[in-house]
Amino acid sequence: MTAAATFEKVEKVYKTGPFGRAGVPAVRGVTLSVPAGSVFGLLGPNRAGKTTLVKLLLSLAWPTSGTVTRLGGPTSARASLGRVGYMHENHAFPRYLSASEVLRFYGGLTGVPSADLGTRANHLLERVGLADRGREPITRFSKGMVQRLGLAQALMNDPDLLVLDEPTEGLDLAGRQLLRDVVGEFRQAGKTVLVVTHVLNEVEEICDELAVLVAGKLAYRGRLADLLATGSGEKKPLEHALRGLYQKGAAE
Numbered sequence: 001m002t003a004a005a006t007f008e009k010v011e012k013v014y015k016t017g018p019f020g021r022a023g024v025p026a027v028r029g030v031t032l033s034v035p036a037g038s039v040f041g042l043l044g045p046n047r048a049g050k051t052t053l054v055k056l057l058l059s060l061a062w063p064t065s066g067t068v069t070r071l072g073g074p075t076s077a078r079a080s081l082g083r084v085g086y087m088h089e090n091h092a093f094p095r096y097l098s099a100s101e102v103l104r105f106y107g108g109l110t111g112v113p114s115a116d117l118g119t120r121a122n123h124l125l126e127r128v129g130l131a132d133r134g135r136e137p138i139t140r141f142s143k144g145m146v147q148r149l150g151l152a153q154a155l156m157n158d159p160d161l162l163v164l165d166e167p168t169e170g171l172d173l174a175g176r177q178l179l180r181d182v183v184g185e186f187r188q189a190g191k192t193v194l195v196v197t198h199v200l201n202e203v204e205e206i207c208d209e210l211a212v213l214v215a216g217k218l219a220y221r222g223r224l225a226d227l228l229a230t231g232s233g234e235k236k237p238l239e240h241a242l243r244g245l246y247q248k249g250a251a252e
């Protein structure tokens with residue numbers, strides 16, 4: 001099976017302190033493959049290294065050692081970034097832009113031909129329920145509206161790999177359904193979705209496979225169904241299984 005992303009013996013130590021002499025180990029010896037066509041969850045407690053793995057995948061950071069591949073090539077091959085959509089946890093869109101301008105700006109950055117930017121932006125504004133607000137400055141947007149715009153932005157380049165970081169944060173029920181629909185379309189099209197989340201319902205509803213990081217190390221990699229089986233008989237099987245992994249990982 002081909003992989004949308006691979007991490008091979010990856011270590012990431014952030015340099016801190018005067019002259020970068022101190023180091024924070026964020027990822028410790030992670031070997032992991034995200035199969036193409038899967039809806040893959042990345043879970044772990046706070047500071048586990050989840051965002052760091054995503055940054056390594058998106059060339060926003062570089063491993064201290066080990067190798068990371070994206071869509072079949074090294075992450076240094078920037079062209080493949082044009083096939084990735086990234087819905088950030090905290091969108092920092094330029095506040096002076098309108099929603100439509102945000103989409104056209106980011107679409108341009110990810111290689112959407114300029115002749116297609118307007119049509120694509122209008123289509124996606126409609127898709128995420130913002131068709132009547134496209135000309136408004138986003139300073140007037142609520143948190144949920146910015147989140148919907150973030151989803152539209154991640155879809156501008158019709159990506160093969162969609163990375164969602166805490167995607168349901170701030171979304172109402174209709175917004176969550178929209179997100180599930182989008183993920184369903186990716187699954188049907190044989191495309192890959194990588195979801196970083198703390199929301200367990202979300203994991204149970206959309207993910208096929210998952211990886212659990214604890215203190216920078218891989219604590220579990222496998223099918224959701226198999227992890228759920230380890231917590232079977234419990235009222236909240238996934239929560240029970242994860243709690244066990246988190247405790248074991250923290251003690252190592």
Ligand SMILES: Nc1ncnc2c1ncn2[C@@H]1O[C@H](COP(=O)(O)OP(=O)(O)OP(=O)(O)O)[C@@H](O)[C@H]1O
Pocket residue numbers: 014015016024025026044045046047048049050051052053
């Ligand atoms: N730029 C940075 N410089 C120094 N340390 C960093 C940097 N970014 C992250 N870290 C540290 O790396 C570790 C892992 O952080 P990371 O953001 O990857 O975790 P996370 O699993 O995404 O956490 P959360 O669930 O809290 O968002 C933490 O100890 C964090 O303080």
